[in-house]
Amino acid sequence: MPHSDNKSTALAIRFEVLYLLNLLLLPGIAFLILAWFYLKYKNHSSSLVRSHLQQTFFTSLIGGALIVLVIALLFVFGGFSSSYIWMWIILYFTLAHSTLVVFGALGLAKAMSSQSWRYPIIGLPLPKDN
Amino acid sequence: MKYTSQMVAKPYFIAAIALFVGQILFGVIMGMQYVVGDFLFPEIPFNVARMVHTNLLIVWLLFGFMGAAYYMVPDEAETELHSPLLAKVMFWIFLAAGVVTILGYLLVPYATLAEITMNDLLPTMGREFLEQPTIIKIGIVVVALAFLFNIGMTILKGRKTVINLVLMIGLVGLAVFFLFAFYNPDNIVLDKMFWWFVVHLWVEGVWELILGSLLAYVLIKTTGVDREVIEKWLYVIIAMALITGLIGTGHHFFWIGTPGYWQWWGSIFSALEPIPFFMMTIFAFNMVNKRRRQHPNKAAVLWALGCSVMAFLGAGVWGFMHTLSFVNYYTHGSQITAAHGHMAFYGAYVMIVLAIISYAMPMLNGRKAANSMKAQIVEMWSFWLMTISMVFITLFLTAAGILQVYLQRMNGDASLPFMVVQDKIEIFYWMREGAGIIFLIGLIVYIASFFVGRDQPEAEMPK
Numbered sequence: 358m359p360h361s362d363n364k365s366t367a368l369a370i371r372f373e374v375l376y377l378l379n380l381l382l383l384p385g386i387a388f389l390i391l392a393w394f395y396l397k398y399k400n401h402s403s404s405l406v407r408s409h410l411q412q413t414f415f416t417s418l419i420g421g422a423l424i425v426l427v428i429a430l431l432f433v434f435g436g437f438s439s440s441y442i443w444m445w446i447i448l449y450f451t452l453a454h455s456t457l458v459v460f461g462a463l464g465l466a467k468a469m470s471s472q473s474w475r476y477p478i479i480g481l482p483l484p485k486d487n
Numbered sequence: 488m489k490y491t492s493q494m495v496a497k498p499y500f501i502a503a504i505a506l507f508v509g510q511i512l513f514g515v516i517m518g519m520q521y522v523v524g525d526f527l528f529p530e531i532p533f534n535v536a537r538m539v540h541t542n543l544l545i546v547w548l549l550f551g552f553m554g555a556a557y558y559m560v561p562d563e564a565e566t567e568l569h570s571p572l573l574a575k576v577m578f579w580i581f582l583a584a585g586v587v588t589i590l591g592y593l594l595v596p597y598a599t600l601a602e603i604t605m606n607d608l609l610p611t612m613g614r615e616f617l618e619q620p621t622i623i624k625i626g627i628v629v630v631a632l633a634f635l636f637n638i639g640m641t642i643l644k645g646r647k648t649v650i651n652l653v654l655m656i657g658l659v660g661l662a663v664f665f666l667f668a669f670y671n672p673d674n675i676v677l678d679k680m681f682w683w684f685v686v687h688l689w690v691e692g693v694w695e696l697i698l699g700s701l702l703a704y705v706l707i708k709t710t711g712v713d714r715e716v717i718e719k720w721l722y723v724i725i726a727m728a729l730i731t732g733l734i735g736t737g738h739h740f741f742w743i744g745t746p747g748y749w750q751w752w753g754s755i756f757s758a759l760e761p762i763p764f765f766m767m768t769i770f771a772f773n774m775v776n777k778r779r780r781q782h783p784n785k786a787a788v789l790w791a792l793g794c795s796v797m798a799f800l801g802a803g804v805w806g807f808m809h810t811l812s813f814v815n816y817y818t819h820g821s822q823i824t825a826a827h828g829h830m831a832f833y834g835a836y837v838m839i840v841l842a843i844i845s846y847a848m849p850m851l852n853g854r855k856a857a858n859s860m861k862a863q864i865v866e867m868w869s870f871w872l873m874t875i876s877m878v879f880i881t882l883f884l885t886a887a888g889i890l891q892v893y894l895q896r897m898n899g900d901a902s903l904p905f906m907v908v909q910d911k912i913e914i915f916y917w918m919r920e921g922a923g924i925i926f927l928i929g930l931i932v933y934i935a936s937f938f939v940g941r942d943q944p945e946a947e948m949p950k
Contacts, residue, residue, distance in 0.1 A: 440889075440890050440893040440894055441890070443889060443893055444886050444889040444890055444893070447885075447889050448882065448885060448886055448889070451804065451805075451808065451885070452882075455800055455804040458765075458804075459768065459796055459799065459800070462765060462768045462769050462772070462799070463768075463772050465769055466768075466769050466771075466772035466773040466776055467772075467776060469769070469773050469776075470773060470776035470777045472776055
C-alpha cells in the first residue's frame with residue numbers, strides 16, 4: 358500500500374466520485390471536471406492521487422469510447438428498424454455501462470481505503486512507483 | 488462457536504439447502520417446458536411447476552433467514568438462545584408444513600386442495616406466491632410468532648447491538664407484512680394493491696434489512712473492522728433501503744387501477760432503489776480493503792462480496808431498467824421482469840444466505856473457523872459456476888424480453904401475437920435452459936463441498 362495522507366485520500370475519493378457521476382448523473386459535465394483535475398494534478402507528488410486520477414480519467418475516455426463507438430457501429434451496419442439490433446444495443450449498453458459502474462464502486466472502495474487501483478481490462482498500467 | 492444453542496441453526500441450514508435443490512430442479516423442469524410444452528405433462532403441469540419453484544424459493548430463504556438468526560443473535564447478544572427446544576420444535580413444524588404444501592401442489596388438483604383445506608372459510612388461496620392453503624398460512628404465522636418470541640427474548644436478555652436490532656426489525660416487518668396475505672378483498676384493485684404489500688415490501692423493503700444485517704455480521708467476523716464503522720454504514724444503507732423501497736412500491740401500482748399519481752411516485756422512488764445496493768457494494772469492498780486480519784474462510788468472504796455486486800446488478804441495474812412508468816408501459820410482465828427477478832433474488836438473498844451458511848457451517852461442524860482448503864476450493868468453484876450461469880440466465884432472458892417487447896408491443900399494427908413471438912425467441916429459452924443446467928451442476932458442486940476434505944486440517948490463517 359503506498360504511503361498516503363488524508364488529503365491524498367480525499368482527492369482520490371473525489372476522482373472516483375466524479376468517474377461515477379459521469380456514468381450515472383452528470384455525463385459530460387463530471388468528465389470535464391475530472392479532465393480539469395487531471396490537468397491540475399497529473400504530476401501530484403502522491404502516487405495514490407496520481408493512480409486514481411490516471412485510472413478514472415483514462416477509463417472514462419476508453420469506456421465512453423467503447424460504449425459510443427460500438428453502439429454507433431451497430432446502428433450504422435444494422436439500421437434502426439431491426440429488433441435484433443435493438444436487442445444487441447440494449448444488452449451491450451446495459452452490460453458495458455453496469456460493468457463500468459461496478460468497477461467505479463470498487464475503485465471508490467479502494468480510494469476510501471487509501472489504496473491504489475487499476476481498473477480491470479481497460480485500465481492503463483499503474484505508474485511504476487505503485 | 489461461543490454458545491451451544493447456536494447449534495439449532497444447523498438443521499435450518501440443511502433444510503434450506505435441500506429445498507434449494509428442489510427449487511432448482513423445478514426451475515430446470517419449467518425451463519424445459521418453455522421449449523417442449525408437454526414435457527412431464529400431465530404429471531407436472533407448467534403452472535404447478537412454477538408454483539413449486541417460487542414457493543420453494545420463499546420457504547428455503549425463510550429457513551435460511553431463521554437459521555442465520557439462530558446462529559447470529561446469540562453470538563451478537565452474547566448469551567444463549569432463549570429456548571433451543573422451541574426453535575427445534577418450530578423447525579419440524581415449519582418443515583412439515585412446507586413439505587405437505589409442496590406435496591399438495593404436486594399430488595392434488597389446486598381446486599381440490601383449496602376444498603379439502605377449507606379455503607372457503609377464509610379464502611386466501613389462488614394468488615401468485617401466496618398459493619399456500621389458508622391453514623398453512625396460519626401455521627406460518629404461528630412459526631413466525633414463536634421464532635420472533637425466541638429471538639426477541641434472547642436479544643432482550645443480552646447485549647443490544649445494531650446488527651441484532653436491524654435484523655429484528657427486518658424479521659418483525661417480514662411477519663407483519665405477511666399478514667396482508669390474509670386480506671383478500673373482492674375489489675381486484677385493492678386485492679392487487681395489498682398483495683404487493685406482502686410481495687414488494689418483503690423483497691424491496693424489510694428483507695433488505697435482513698440482508699444488510701447478515702452482510703454486516705459476516706463482514707465484522709471476517710474482516711475484524713471496528714463494529715462502529717460497520718454499524719454507521721448499516722444505518723445509512725437501511726435508511727436508504729426504506730426511504731426508496733417503501734414508496735417505491737408504487738412501481739407496482741402503474742397498471743392495476745390505482746390513481747395516476749403513482750406513476751410519478753413509483754417512478755421516482757423506485758429509480759432511487761439501486762442506491763442502497765450500490766452502497767452495499769462499496770461497503771463490502773471497503774470493509775474487506777480495510778480488514779485488520781485475514782480470515783481463513785475465504786469462501787464466506789467471496790460469497791459476501793459476490794452478494795453485494797450481484798444484488799446491485801440484479802436488483803439495482805436490472806430493476807432500474809424497467810422501473811420508469813413510460814418504459815414499464817411496454818416491458819410490464821415480459822421476460823425482462825423474469826430476468827430481473829432471477830438475478831435479484833440470487834444476488835440479494837440466495838447469496839447472503841449462502842454467505843452466512845458458508846461462514847457458520849464449519850463451526851457448526853466442529854471446526855474452529857473454516858473448512859479445509861480443499862473444501863473451500865470446491866465451494867468457490869460452485870460460487871463461480873452458479874454466479875456465472877445466473878448472469879447468463881439473466882442475459883438470455885433479457886434478450887428474449889427485448890425481442891418480445893419489440894415484436895409484440897412496439898410494432899403498431901404489425902405487432903405479433905404472444906405465441907408467435909414465443910416461437911421466435913425459442914433459441915433464448917434453450918440457452919437459458921443450458922445455463923440453468925450449469926447452475927444445477929454448480930449447486931451439486933456446492934453440496935459436494937460439504938463432503939470433501941473432511942479428514943483434512945482446516946485452512947490456516949494467512950500470514
